[in-house]
Amino acid sequence: MNSYERFCFNLIGRDLKEKRGEFIKLRNDLVGARMNTPFEAYLATAYVSSVIVGLVAAVIIGLLTYLLRVPEMITYRGAVPEFLYALNDYKLLLGTIIITLISLAIFGGITYLVFLLYPGIRAGERRRNIDATLPYAINYITAMSSAGITPAEVFRLLGQSTIYGESAVEARYISRETDFFGKDLLDALRTVSQATPSERMREFLQGAVASISSGSNLTEYFRTKAHQYTLENNQQQKTFLETLGLIAESYVTAMVAGMLFLIILQSVMTILSGDSNPLFLYIIIYLIIPFGSVMFIILISSMTPEV
Structure with missing residues (x-):
């Protein structure tokens, strides 16, 4: 354990022993990942880190929300109950508090989830x-x-x-x-x-x-x-190469021929309609093609066996 993990364990770790039965998968992942941090210390670090990250993010986002007066930029034109009109004068304060609490929950929850998933990811890599x-x-x-x-x-x-x-x-x-x-x-x-x-x-x-x-x-x-x-490795490599060929054909069909067809079609429609702002064409070029290519890269990387 490093000094931070030791601090978290001394803070709340001794009270987490009864939770061992609730986190069997996490304990197995910690062992499989060969992480040298005891379960109680790791879980205490997850709790403390989640609170710290959530508070820091909430304070920063809350300050930005208040200084930029973000709640006052939001205008609702529909019908609302009468008592909400009385709260309109406190819209900035109430909006800042709500956004701060939401930020605390989101960033704290994401940090805690990362701590829970990380040992499993490391164990999978091993x-x-x-x-x-x-x-x-x-x-x-x-x-x-x-x-x-x-x-x-x-x-x-x-x-x-x-x-x-x-x-x-x-x-x-x-x-x-x-x-x-x-x-x-x-x-x-x-x-x-x-x-x-x-x-x-x-x-x-x-x-x-x-x-x-x-x-x-x-x-x-x-x-x-x-x-x-x-023999199993040779069969795995053969299966991977066959799957890779299928993915390559899919990429050519979807991301090359398909996108080229859409670009040409959208260009012709833009010329015929006289539209000076072809939004869908921009979406294809700057969003769909890069995002789709990245997805194919991630797919191939995740399924590529180590050598």
């Missing part, structure tokens, strides 16, 4: 990295095991490697369980398999536990899993 590097890590493990190195030392060597990403991080946690907490290898593998965010890594570690417990050939198990995950 999961993708583990799934991408696991076949290569298992090949490394297989080579070490074939050389006669003990399983515990194999995972320790994998954890010391810098080229296998988050798979090496999970191996370091296995070594931590055995070296610092005195667990045997089977208990360490079980502990890490329950905490890892990757289904592939969990399956692999649980299979290793079963193989060691039954006295099977662990090296042969490593070799089989390496071959399996390599």
Whole structure:
């Protein structure tokens, strides 16, 4: 924990232990993301930060609202109850208070939501990295095991490697369980398999536990899993390329040919109508095309497997 998280924990964190059952997903995400902040400290930081951000945003927006006299710019010409006419003289003050409270709720709520979602996002990133590097890590493990190195030392060597990403991080946690907490290898593998965010890594570690417990050939198990995950990666890449080709065709159809057709059609209609302000044409050029292109970029980026 850093000093700010420690301050938040000392402020309200000790009263949040009874909330552990209400935030099971958050606790699992914190473990899967390998964030070193305890649950109570993280939740206390979320609460305190939400209040601080909400208050700061509310004060700033409230001051701007009052100084710019925004409520007085709003004019309602419909019928209203009689008692609202008496409040018209206080429109600036009441409008500022309402906008300030709304700003407090919005910015505080967004900050709290970000704190709740962030561990899950980090855990998802780790999961993708583990799934991408696991076949290569298992090949490394297989080579070490074939050389006669003990399983515990194999995972320790994998954890010391810098080229296998988050798979090496999970191996370091296995070594931590055995070296610092005195667990045997089977208990360490079980502990890490329950905490890892990757289904592939969990399956692999649980299979290793079963193989060691039954006295099977662990090296042969490593070799089989390496071959399996390599085939799965190849199939995943093939599926991704096929999907990418479909997305490319959709982009050409919708964002190139479709937009070009709309631009030409709107230009002709503008000339025929003599309109000097073709609003829809501006919307196509400056809003729809850039926004649509960004959406395609985000889509491709989100579905691209790590390598």
